[in-house]
């Protein structure tokens with residue numbers, strides 16, 4: 001039973017069919033990679049899923065809930081969190097204060113009935129646990145803007161996790177990272193698969209094949225193939241697309 005699915009999703013920009021009747025499903029606990037050459041429609045699809053863009057047709061389901069008409073913040077409340085290529089980190093605040101804001105925003109009902117002091121302690125505990133979760137335990141007092149790029153991305157992941165997502169959208173989390181930072185991010189994403197399903201857009205094919213349980217290949221707005229990593233890797237149409245776009249730095 002899939003945790004998340006989209007059916008017949010369509011997005012037009014004028015005459016361009018950027019999302020062409022896309023079906024896609026993500027199972028619980030699955031890391032699902034979305035790949036395809038530049039201009040294939042990956043970012044458009046993620047924007048439709050997160051609610052930044054409105055679809056022209058089709059439906060989006062999270063569990064048994066139809067979230068097609070929800071606003072983006074309502075989708076976060078329903079269990080869909082997104083990490084941004086441009087991070088939402090408050091650069092002048094400490095790592096801990098960034099996490100406290102995120103935890104407070106999503107505290108919901110769990111702490112509502114506690115006395116203020118216990119409530120504060122509960123929030124601090126959650127913020128500390130999140131820093132630990134993404135490898136920033138020793139950086140909690142650092143001003144976020146002074147963190148290395150990889151650590152800022154890890155903080156962005158922690159901010160998304162504060163919403164306790166059932167599906168986490170990651171749009172190129174390894175962008176701009178060197179090999180060490182990439183390896184740490186791959187390990188972090190790998191460690192999250194038991195907490196949340198993940199839809200991962202990524203150009204780094206080594207990372208994709210290391211992490212993905214299933215891969216969907218988009219080409220010109222359409223799904224070319226959706227299958228296991230081995231099925232996708234061995235598919236001649238996929239190889240043709242990738243060999244054809246290599247010269248432009250596609251993929």
Ligand SMILES: Nc1ncnc2c1ncn2[C@@H]1O[C@H](COP(=O)(O)OP(=O)(O)O)[C@@H](O)[C@H]1O
Pocket residue numbers: 013016018036037038039040041042043044045
């Ligand atoms: N806001 C927009 N207005 C018009 N065309 C757009 C817009 N956003 C994306 N496109 C077009 O839609 C297609 C898919 O783009 P995009 O989703 O960014 O692809 P990808 O992320 O796979 O590189 C491209 O042809 C792009 O030029």
Ligand SMILES: [Mg+2]
Pocket residue numbers: 042043044
């Ligand atoms: Mg893109």
